[in-house]
Amino acid sequence: MTAGGWLEIGLFLAILTALTPVVGGYLARVFGGEVAFLGFAERPLYRLMGVDPEHGQDWRGYARSVLIFSAGSFLLLYAILRTQGLQPGGPGAPPPNLSFNTAVSFVTNTNWQYYAGETTMTALTQMAGLAVQNFASAAVGIAVVIAVIRGLVARSGRELGVFFVDAARAILYVLLPLSLLLAAFFVTQGVAQSTHLPVASQEAIKLLGTNGGGFFNVNSAFPFENPTWLSNFVQMLAILAIPAGLTATYGRMAGNRRQGWAVFAAMLSLFVVAVAALYAAESATTPAMHAAGVVGPNMEGKEQRFGIASSALYAAVTTAASCGAVNAAMESLSGLGGAVPMAQMMTGEVIFGGVGSGLYGMLLFVLLAVFVAGLMVGRTPELLGKKIEAREIKLTVLATIAVPLVVLFSSAVAIATKHGRASISASGPQGFSETLYAYVSQGNNNGSAFAGYTGFLQPHGTNRGAVGLDLANYLGGAAMLAGRFLPIVLVLAIAGALAGKRVSPAGPGTLRTDTPTFVVMLVAVVLIVALLTFVPALLLGPVVQGLSGRLF
Amino acid sequence: MVLATILGDAGSLLLAAVAFAVLFYLLYALAHPERF
Numbered sequence: 095m096t097a098g099g100w101l102e103i104g105l106f107l108a109i110l111t112a113l114t115p116v117v118g119g120y121l122a123r124v125f126g127g128e129v130a131f132l133g134f135a136e137r138p139l140y141r142l143m144g145v146d147p148e149h150g151q152d153w154r155g156y157a158r159s160v161l162i163f164s165a166g167s168f169l170l171l172y173a174i175l176r177t178q179g180l181q182p183g184g185p186g187a188p189p190p191n192l193s194f195n196t197a198v199s200f201v202t203n204t205n206w207q208y209y210a211g212e213t214t215m216t217a218l219t220q221m222a223g224l225a226v227q228n229f230a231s232a233a234v235g236i237a238v239v240i241a242v243i244r245g246l247v248a249r250s251g252r253e254l255g256v257f258f259v260d261a262a263r264a265i266l267y268v269l270l271p272l273s274l275l276l277a278a279f280f281v282t283q284g285v286a287q288s289t290h291l292p293v294a295s296q297e298a299i300k301l302l303g304t305n306g307g308g309f310f311n312v313n314s315a316f317p318f319e320n321p322t323w324l325s326n327f328v329q330m331l332a333i334l335a336i337p338a339g340l341t342a343t344y345g346r347m348a349g350n351r352r353q354g355w356a357v358f359a360a361m362l363s364l365f366v367v368a369v370a371a372l373y374a375a376e377s378a379t380t381p382a383m384h385a386a387g388v389v390g391p392n393m394e395g396k397e398q399r400f401g402i403a404s405s406a407l408y409a410a411v412t413t414a415a416s417c418g419a420v421n422a423a424m425e426s427l428s429g430l431g432g433a434v435p436m437a438q439m440m441t442g443e444v445i446f447g448g449v450g451s452g453l454y455g456m457l458l459f460v461l462l463a464v465f466v467a468g469l470m471v472g473r474t475p476e477l478l479g480k481k482i483e484a485r486e487i488k489l490t491v492l493a494t495i496a497v498p499l500v501v502l503f504s505s506a507v508a509i510a511t512k513h514g515r516a517s518i519s520a521s522g523p524q525g526f527s528e529t530l531y532a533y534v535s536q537g538n539n540n541g542s543a544f545a546g547y548t549g550f551l552q553p554h555g556t557n558r559g560a561v562g563l564d565l566a567n568y569l570g571g572a573a574m575l576a577g578r579f580l581p582i583v584l585v586l587a588i589a590g591a592l593a594g595k596r597v598s599p600a601g602p603g604t605l606r607t608d609t610p611t612f613v614v615m616l617v618a619v620v621l622i623v624a625l626l627t628f629v630p631a632l633l634l635g636p637v638v639q640g641l642s643g644r645l646f
Numbered sequence: 647m648v649l650a651t652i653l654g655d656a657g658s659l660l661l662a663a664v665a666f667a668v669l670f671y672l673l674y675a676l677a678h679p680e681r682f
Contacts, residue, residue, distance in 0.1 A: 154677045158673060190658045191657075191658065583669060583673050587677075
């Protein structure tokens with residue numbers, strides 16, 4: 095570890111904290127309807143879609159719209175992938191199982207990639223298929239969290255807003271303008287941008303929307319995607335800008351900015367621990383390196399031009415957010431270093447998390463913390479003046495255990511079956527880690543990978559004669575769908591239940607949710623509920639690898 | 647021909663259809679708890 099490395103990490107955290115109220119304030123104005131400089135494009139769009147922006151949807155209508163929009167998005171992308179063979183001069187169509195996995199992956203904001211973009215997709219598919227879903231899936235996440243916040247703060251009525259309007263505003267006022275600016279900046283740094291290599295444009299939304307699907311197989315380790323220290327630094331900020339900013343949006347919409355800062359503080363403290371652990375693990379000589387007579391930091395799989403600090407910070411940022419873009423090989427992390435990204439994803443991607451999904455995931459833990467704290471000190475569980483009752487807690491528990499169940503079940507199936515083991519390339523604990531990482535990442539919609547885990551074989555370097563592995567593609571796809579939409583439906587149901595409740599003024603019996611004590615409580619609940627579920631699995635994979643002097 | 651290409655493997659679409667059907671059913675069940 096070096097002073098320069100810590101300086102970079104410190105600078106990153108300071109700028110992120112400074113950006114949070116700026117981004118959050120803007121988002122609050124956008125979804126409060128105060129920003130309207132693109133009204134001329136908005137109104138015809140709503141008329142075309144038959145949407146009445148004044149007529150709000152209750153949680154059922156909102157959830158139905160999310161599901162219909164996402165199912166439609168899946169069909170569109172699947173059709174583009176399956177007809178890619180009709181595009182002249184391309185590599186042919188990817189096989190059905192890979193097309194399924196990829197279509198689900200981009201629609202669920204996961205961007206898990208069994209394929210290599212440069213040998214599997216045409217530039218047209220990347221631009222018209224994948225990049226479009228990068229915008230759409232990110233907009234879905236933002237829209238859902240805004241609806242959830244509206245439910246939490248509603249003073250009367252049951253309406254959560256109009257899904258289509260929220261999603262359109264997220265794209266028009268947030269994602270598109272920021273992507274344009276960011277893409278232009280990347281071009282100044284030397285990122286490729288042409289009709290054959292539309293990289294900078296894809297790169298911008300890949301980061302801002304916490305999507306993560308790279309144009310090239312090696313993602314942001316490739317100089318065409320990420321050429322300089324500055325482009326690397328800005329990429330990391332772009333990943334966390336919106337997820338962090340949304341905490342401030344929450345505070346503003348709740349009419350008490352301290353509520354937002356409390357959630358931000360909980361996320362930041364978990365993140366700081368993760369970065370420090372990852373940086374320390376990668377700076378040390380691993381037991382396996384000692385055994386081989388090599389001394390020094392673990393540079394395997396890392397870019398010389400980025401070094402340990404920039405690689406460790408990037409790995410921590412991308413797995414805290416559900417981004418999944420990488421600038422170093424995740425599988426080459428040391429045993430304990432590899433445990434950190436997994437642990438961050440295992441929290442359910444609530445340490446900043448994906449755009450929207452991170453905050454609504456953390457708000458579930460807020461409800462749980464309020465409930466547990468209420469039981470401990472004998473106070474009525476309340477959040478923002480609304481009583482938390484049986485239905486909300488039942489739904490919260492369902493939503494928080496759904497994804498861990500999906501992850502553990504799919505990992506178990508993949509490790510216990512012949513078809514699942516066909517995807518593993520390492521052996522021993524590293525082979526187990528490959529499988530566990532694959533389903534933790536897909537179930538939590540992250541998308542980064544221990545890349546030895548295979549679901550697609552291309553013997554000729556194109557899609558002709560290529561084979562997708564059925565179990566890896568279908569099981570992964572199912573895990574992504576469940577991991578994305580079960581929490582969305584449940585969290586909207588909670589918002590619906592809370593929207594209709596009366597707000598009672600804070601009294602002496604109220605447990606405050608904007609204090610440092612509550613932040614500690616929230617962090618403890620996240621760690622206990624989320625991580626303890628996965629400790630046995632972490633022990634079997636990365637911890638054994640970290641303690642072993644052998645390479646697997 | 648385009649349709650045949652897309653439908654080349656009905657398994658993928660079937661799985662997606664089942665997944666979304668389950669999600670819509672969950673939504674229905676949550677919206678009408680009194681019927682369960």
